[in-house]
Amino acid sequence: MSPTWDGVPAGPLPSSPAPSPQEAARASLRELAAEAAGVGTYVLHLPHRELVADDRVLELSGLDRESFTGRPEDIYAHMHPEDVADVIAQVEHTLSTGEPYSCEYRVITPSGRTRWTAARGRVVTDESGTTTALLGALYDVSAIRADFALSTQILETMSAAFYSLDHDWRFTYVNAPAEALIGRTRQETVGQVVWDLFPAARDSDIEATYRAAATSGEPTTLEAYYPEPLNAWYEIRAWPSAEGLSVFFLDITARRSAQDAVDHSTRTLVAISEIATALANAQDVTDLVTVMAERGLVALGADGGSVAVPDPVDPTHLLSYITANFGESARADFARLPLDAALPVTVAASTGERVLLADQGACEAFSAHLVAANLAAGCQAWASMPLRAGNQVIGVLTAGWKQAQVFPAEQLDLLDTYAAQCAQALQRMNAREAERVSAAQQAALVAVARALGEADDEDGVLTVFAAHSSSLLHADGSALCLREAGGTHVQVVTTDAYTSEVRSRLQRLPVDFPLPAVHTAVSGIPFFHHDRAQSLALFPGAQELYTAGEVEASAAVPLRTHAQLLGCLSVSFTRPRRWPPADRDLLEAFATLIAQALGRVQAHEAERAASAQVARFSETLQRSMLTEPPQPDHLQLAVRYSPAAAQAEVGGD
Known part of the structure; x- marks a missing residue:
């Protein structure tokens, strides 16, 4: 039985019977083709491991016919020491499993040069299935290796990351920049399926782009984000080829961050x-x-x-x-x-x-x-x-x-x-x-001034005060403290915000009563207290009234006319509060209007009192000037006085 191997001319085994003319012709053609291609053939016979090799195999192995003994060790002796163990392992694996033999190794020639040689082979079995020989071929791949080395050198020295995938999506090559970007060495990567090493790429834009390039045969480009552990943005360019897919990619995280x-x-x-x-x-x-x-x-x-x-x-x-x-x-x-x-x-x-x-x-x-x-x-x-x-x-x-x-x-x-x-x-x-509050306050003050202008007496002034004090100042309570003529007491008029008990207790107070408003009414010194504590620190005796009236913040400004101090206007609040300048000005303006109205009423009352006194004096004087009329017999005379002026009672008949 003649051994065969698809695509590899092997030549007849030395132990084979003489071939027929047709077989000899076919063998000659194979030998010519192998010689033209520079391919050598060999047969390793089992079980004695006798190696039969043609001259091309010996040449590629750095041997000649004289030095070759027919043992595999002759071939191993000229291999690069780093490759021997791997070649022997590959041969033994093929012999034990029957799987095809494929290996590339370096040969050291007699001149000292290094040649890359590729070996391929298939086992030959007998009718019982026992392996009887390893039939194979050998050829020089130094030029291919040189081209590959040049390509690898280019890929290794360029800044862009590169890897290649075969048609089963397995890594076949990874350059150094790619190792750095993906965080894996080529030993960990080559031979592995890309979707297994990078599961987040499954069902993503990355997978869709790779498959589209492989299907269409057209290069594709995309920018994609890969999550942890890479946590980076990449610009990816995929080129389809006969071997699979070539992928160039750049880490553009910094660029994306800058753009973002x-x-x-x-x-x-x-x-x-x-x-x-x-x-x-x-x-x-x-x-x-x-x-x-x-x-x-x-x-x-x-x-x-x-x-x-x-x-x-x-x-x-x-x-x-x-x-x-x-x-x-x-x-x-x-x-x-x-x-x-x-x-x-x-x-x-x-x-x-x-x-x-x-x-x-x-x-x-x-x-x-x-x-x-x-x-x-x-x-x-x-x-x-x-x-x-x-x-x-x-x-x-x-x-x-x-x-x-x-x-x-x-x-x-x-x-x-x-x-x-x-x-x-x-x-x-x-x-x-x-501005709005100021305008509203100005309008309110105008209304107060008009109302006070119509007040004819003190009761009228107090009525206007009670009607406008709380709304104008937004106070919870307000009061007028008016000095009595004797100077020993002040009369206090309060709004209904205070309880009847508090109003009753405040109605008339001595001038030395420990209440801030009384002090202002007597001294003319204003006060603006933010809270109860500030008031009680100066007037501790006011605690009972402040507590009963639920007073926290309070203030008082004097009521003055050009001639005298009439008392004070006081307001109180149930919560602490600030006293900005605008609020102080408003309170003082209101007090000025009240003081002017009270002064005008008091002046009118004084004028009316003076007029009445003059009238009484004039009538007495007029009457004193009348003589007693004569009293004749049988006649009674009476005198009546009719004044010419209604006020001074001056002149008349």
Whole structure:
């Protein structure tokens, strides 16, 4: 039986019978083809392992016919020492399994050159299936190896990462830059299926692109992100070839990050511009919070926030306007905050410094109150930015995040910019509100002046005072303390805001009574107290009345005319409050109108009293000038006086 191997001319075995003419012709053709291709043939006979090789095999193996003994060891002796073990292992594997033999190895020629040789072979079996020989061919692949080495050198030295895949999607080559980018060596990669090594690429744009290139035969390009452990963006170019797919790729994470940063900056600038326009149209703090919720928080990447402003009537508290996405419960619980509450917003308001808390741990270290706020709002990171108008803190902008934050410089710059916009908007609102309040107060003062002008007596003045004092000043209670002529007591007229018991006790007080309003009525020195503690520190004897009247903040200004001190006008509030200059001016203007009205009434009353006295004196004088009429007999005479003037009783008949 003649051995055969598809595509490899083997020649007859030395032990074979003489061939027929046809077989000899075919063998000659195979030999000619093998010689033309530079292919040598060999047969390794078993079980004695006798090697039969033609001259081309000997030449390729660095041997000649004289030095060749027919043993495989002659071939191994001229192999590169690093390749011998692998070749022997491959031969033994083929002989034991019957699988095809394929191996490439280096040969050291007698001249010292290194030649790359490729060996292929198939086993030959007898009728029982026992392997009787290994039939094969040998050929020089040095030129191919040189070309491959050059290609490999090019691929290894270029900066782009490269790998190749065969038609079964297995790695066949990976260059050094690719090893660095994918985090695996070529020993770990070559021979492995790409989808097994990189499972996140399955059913992704990467797989779709690779399969499209392989199917269409057209190169394709894409940018794709691969998650952990690579966590990077890549620009991938895939070229199909007869061997499979060649893939060049670059790590473009930095470029994408830079572009994302530019895009983010552009979006941020547009958002800030739109926010500035929207804030310019905001009419009150509620509008400002709406703008912040709809636009500002998006630009900040926050999940909610608030704008807090000082309580206009209570300096110890903040009024907090909270976005709806924090929920009604949080909005209700944190709508009004004492300044001593351990929260970022109150600390920012008190110190004028921003407060940054990056995560839940920072919040827990800050205060238990803040932990409760986290639960209510669903956030774990906060930034509270003071809103300034000059050196004054007019409010606090707070943003909250559900995720932990790092607060890089770019984010802080954005927070500062947005806080400055909010501060400008709030300042405009405050100015508009101040103008509105001032106009309303001026109109109210005009109405008070008209009403007082129509008052004919002290009771009329007191009626106007009672009607306008609380609404004009938004006070919870007000009073007039008027000095009596004797100088030992003051009469106190109060509005109905006080209880009847308090009004009764205040009705008439000695001038040394320990009450701030009495002191102002007697001394003419005004006072503006923020809270009860400030008043009681100066007048501890007033504690009982202040407690009964539920008085916290209070103030009094003197009632003066050009000639004298009439007393004072006093107002009280049930909560602490500030006394800005505008409120002090309003109170003093109201007191001036009351004092002028009282002075005018007192002058009219004095004028009427003087006129009555003159009238009585004139009549007495006129009557004293009348003589007794004569009294004749039988006639009775009577004299009657009719004055010519109704007031002075002067002249007449």
